[in-house]
Amino acid sequence: MGGWRVLGQVWGAWRRGPGVRAVPSASGFGTEAGHQLRPRGSRNRSRPRGDQPFPGLLQLENLGRKELVDVLRAAVVDQKGPLVTLNKPLGLPVTGKPGELTLVSVLPELSQSLGLRDQELQVVQASGNAVTDGIPATSEGKIQAALKLEHVDGVDLVIPVKSPSRKDFQEGVKRTLSHFRVLAMGSGCALVQLQPLTAFPSQLQVHMLLQLCPVLGDHAYSARVGTVLGQRFLLPAESTKPQRQVLDEALLRRLCLTPSQAAQLPLHLHLHCLHLPGVRPREAPMKLLAPLPPYFSRTLQCLGLPSLPAGKRGVGGGMNLPSDLNE
Structure with missing residues (x-):
């Protein structure tokens, strides 16, 4: 980045x-x-x-x-x-x-x-602006989530925590907040302006993921978004391993990339x-x-x-x- x-x-x-x-x-x-x-x-x-x-x-x-x-x-x-x-x-x-x-x-x-x-x-x-695979449901708003850092298969990954307890916060869970604003949309993607109000590793990547709009080039967390009949949903973070981001054929053609080149796509967060x-x-x-x-x-x-x-x-x-x- x-x-x-x-x-x-x-x-x-x-x-x-x-x-x-x-x-x-x-x-x-x-x-x-x-x-x-x-x-x-x-x-x-x-x-x-x-x-x-x-x-x-x-x-x-x-x-x-x-x-x-x-x-x-x-x-x-x-x-x-x-x-x-x-x-x-x-x-x-x-x-x-x-x-x-x-x-x-x-x-x-x-x-x-x-x-x-x-x-x-x-x-x-x-971090600031991002290009996302997908378009947020609203043009602007705030994203709040409790996050924790876990060591999974030799890699540190950020996991959202639903309804965290006091013990969770004592053990490293943190409340996070970011503001976002969609600046432009096109070809099923969006240019999003982001401002974190807290700091946590990979906060903006995970926050956009929770909007079902992973950042382009996010090969760590994008696999957590699944699709059935064109509808996106979140897969369990604890059981979803990182993998190279998979983009649909229409987007690959628009970006003039082969699947192997897309596997090297840098994180579009700047x-x-x-x-x-x-x-x-x-x-x-x-x-x-x-x-x-x-x-x-x-x-x-x-x-x-x-x-x-x-x-x-x-x-x-x-x-x-x-x-x-x-x-």
């Missing part, structure tokens, strides 16, 4: 740091304009080419640690004191197993390269706009805009959906940091 990642020298992972708070907004989706990053040399493509149907994905096998740090330096959009904002390259995982090349694994080298010396970088992340408070007291808030990944723009083009506008106040998926993002 592409989009913005915010790094701060004194922020612990999932812990609130000084001067970081949600920015109030009348609509919940917009404040003042600020910075915008434009991709270099990227173009929308109407058709996939060969075995690389999704342009812009980072090929980690071709990079060493030093080369990855150089890539991340080039992706830095804004740096003010302890706050570094970068557009994380597509295909780079945030975390992974010991010894794997990830964003977190090279943060010490990136900190040195940016002149932060011994100051530690940590990651804060959020943080397009992020609002941050000023680093210092009385400093104006910042609005940070990230361009769509090439594969995301290509999908919108194939589906006849409008691309997200850039640089306009309150339009295109403004995202305030959830109030408990770092808890």
Whole structure:
């Protein structure tokens, strides 16, 4: 998944740091304009080419640690004191197993390269707009669900919990809330603007799943939506294993993808706009805009959906940091 990642020298992972708070907004989706990053040399493509149907994905096998740090330096959009904002390259995982090349694994080298010396970088992340397989029943609303994280067959998966008890909450179940708004519809899909009001792993993916509209490229949870005679329903989460997302033939034709290419479809969930408070007291808030990944723009083009506008106040998926993002 592409989009913005915010790094701060004194922020612990999932812990609130000084001067970081949600920015109030009348609509919940917009404040003042600020910075915008434009991709270099990227173009929308109407058709996939060969075995690389999704342009812009980072090929980690071709990079060493030093080369990855150089890539991340080039992706830095804004740096003010302890706050570094970068557009994380597509295909780079945030975390992974010991010894794997990830964003977190090279943060010490990136900190040195940016002149932060011994100051530690940590990651804060959020998500914004999504293309969904299916159209929500209502044009906008809120999604509330109690979620828990379970280790199933060696994989951490998020499971909805119906009617959770007090004991459930003591054991890690959390109430979650997201707002959504359908921006456009076409070819049985929707472009949806999302704003999480809480933070939980895979929250937005699971919330859209509960609307029977899995995110395109969701190979972890989309199998939980079944179809009988054209009607969608939820399968039991506890007994449904992750599998590659299966798209119907009409949608594959519209996306100009073969079934094998669709099995590699990246997750179409992108943080397009992020609002941050000023680093210092009385400093104006910042609005940070990230361009769509090439594969995301290509999908919108194939589906006849409008691309997200850039640089306009309150339009295109403004995202305030959830109030408990770092808890």
